[in-house]
Amino acid sequence: MPGNSFGKIFRVTTFGESHGPLVGVVIDGVPAGLPISEDDINYELFFRRPGGFFVSPRRELDKARIVSGVFNGKSTGAPITIIVENVDVDSRYYESIKYTPRPGHADLPYIFRYGFDNWDYRGGGRASGRETVARVIAGAIAKKLLMLLNTQIAGCIESLGWIRIDREITFLDALKSRCRKTRACREDYDSIFQNVLETIINEGDSIGAIVRVVVDGVPKGLGEPVFDKLKADLAKAIMSIPGVIGFELGIGFEATRKRGSEVSDELVVINNEIRWKHNFYGGILGGISTGEQIVFKCAFKPTSSIRKPIKTIDLRTLEEAMITVEGRHDPCIGIRGVAVVEAMTAITLVDHAMRSGLIPSTKLSQKDVEIIENGWKRYRSLCQHGEESP
Template sequence: MPGNSLGKALTITTFGESHGPAIGVIIDGLPAGLPVKKEDLEFELSFRRPGRLFVSGRREKDEPEILSGIYNGRTTGSPLAILIRNTDVISSFYEEVKNKPRPGHADLPYIMRYGYENWDYRGGGRASARETATRVAAGAIAKKLLMLTNTSIAGHLISLGPIELDEKVSFEEILCSKYSPVRASKKSLESKYEELVKSATVEGDSYGGVAEIVVNNPPKALGEPVFDKIKADLAKAILSIPAVMGFEYGLGFKAAKMKGSEANDEIIFKDDKITWKYNNSGGILGGITTGEPIILRCAFKPTSSIRKPQKTVDLRNNKETEISVLGRHDPAVAIRGVTVAEAMVALVLADHAIRSNVIPQVKLSDKDVEIIENNWKRYVNSCKPTEGSQ
């Protein structure tokens, strides 16, 4: 089976290329009755949209068109299709790429798999991060569905290049980072990130970064051992994002350097319930959610498209040559990657919540809809900057 789909009870299938007429996603398995508006999708897409400060200059409106699966403003239970048209395409930037595969890109592997004559080199084709806009649109719907369980998902950059966050932050600060142009949860960190990105832009280079995603109030007991553990599905979803090089949750790789007495989550009785003292496991034990906040991190590599000359091979004569990649590219793909990572986490959790009957598989009740709408409204209005503050 081609690998363009994700999920079991809630399945998404994305389609389209970077410089094709449009990209899109089909979402199957949504229960009937979920209120979905174009504005819901646009809200999440606004935090990934290019053409802003410190990200790619490609000016896409990312205006979603809902083609099916909605009647009277609510899901019908049939597949929901969303189309996002590509409106700012300049393929001439990629004429050199046609014969000179770019270092760090999927160009050469795509040629090896599908053949040179079938490879869409324009903007990276199907391998482009442009495709992730469809994931964010689908993730917006998953986020809204998770409002039934009062589950909120937020992400921020805990490092960019050599600069790292060195203090604790609250969930509210992480949530508010979506309004930071560099996804920083602290103002002091924001200025440092900005200077770093500016220097990379001037030098024609790029930086990598680490995104942290936190899920507040996740449903308990999600995850199906042994191969559909929630950690396994989250890892697959996150690692499917272009430019992601690593995944960890809870203590992550730090656990490999610790003793069992240091790493174990002690079980305690607190506030009339059994819980865990440290949440070292990041909300997941045995591949099943514990109800504690889910904490995961993913590492984004530096953007591969840079102006600095790099060695490659000219496919016309198999001779070594150089390439300087032109076009409009992110100096740090991790900035917009945070929103994509949030979407992937939402899609996995919503899929498992439906599989576990935490969220109804067939139809939402009027009471369910009321809860979802109230929580979604609260989420959208949280941290909203006052006019003129951005």
């Protein structure tokens, strides 16, 4: 199955299925000398872990185990392999619906491509959101490397269904969403989102969400002209996440309702540095980073697996059938999806930073390591967590 890898220098390959023994990732291109611990990885995994409030009740511990590429607590320059065991697998329900593909899922497209006999129908198999564990693992390492550039990434829920936070959202607003059960961008919306989710859960339904990401401390000049534009690679990275159906950079589609004179971002000088006055286009122009904050949004569709009866086709008879999806699913996949979006953003930025020579591709100096470790400590201390924090 091709298409399991992403990146050119910082290259990530994921493996494993939802109901298999484990999921994992191989990360190639990590320079030697980077301090990496399982605690570093688990810190990031905590924010996409199931079994909490308003997410899938599947009880996975999501504890990372490093099996190659790290010695004495530091990367060796060899490919790094990290796995997470699946400990709460229950495939019984999927036996009853393997001949009735779930609408809105990848079931039927996978059958079309690989054949029914080769399709892993247990929990979506390779197409399951469980695969994103591997992305968050790779994202944790990417985030550590970005500390060398003082680049930090924060995501949050900007809208849940029909409720939208229409006020300005800063980097710190987004980062503090980690403290909230719904990942709301603003504290006063957390309880509002919770009330909506409780209603959705009681009705056996699901709801979509829009995730906003703000990247602070972006170096100037990231991105390649034409086909490897930074915005193009970011869009591919985000759109590859299960459940994502839209990507919007800066003011996005709003620009189509404006005149050119209204959105022609003015150049200004601030502290002897050329800046953009409004950053309308999300920190990327011509596919190359401007040094302003990268700001984008992505849309997660409502979870396709719901308890309400839904019509499908029985593959044995080609007749209509009704199914009710009774597995363990998120009422809103966008909540845990925030961590995945952050991870894919970090992976993309690190790859481009290494291609630009801003992050060493062979080995880190002792000074590099000190900068990274100090930045990582500051990053983890920016948000104070509650009792359920890592």
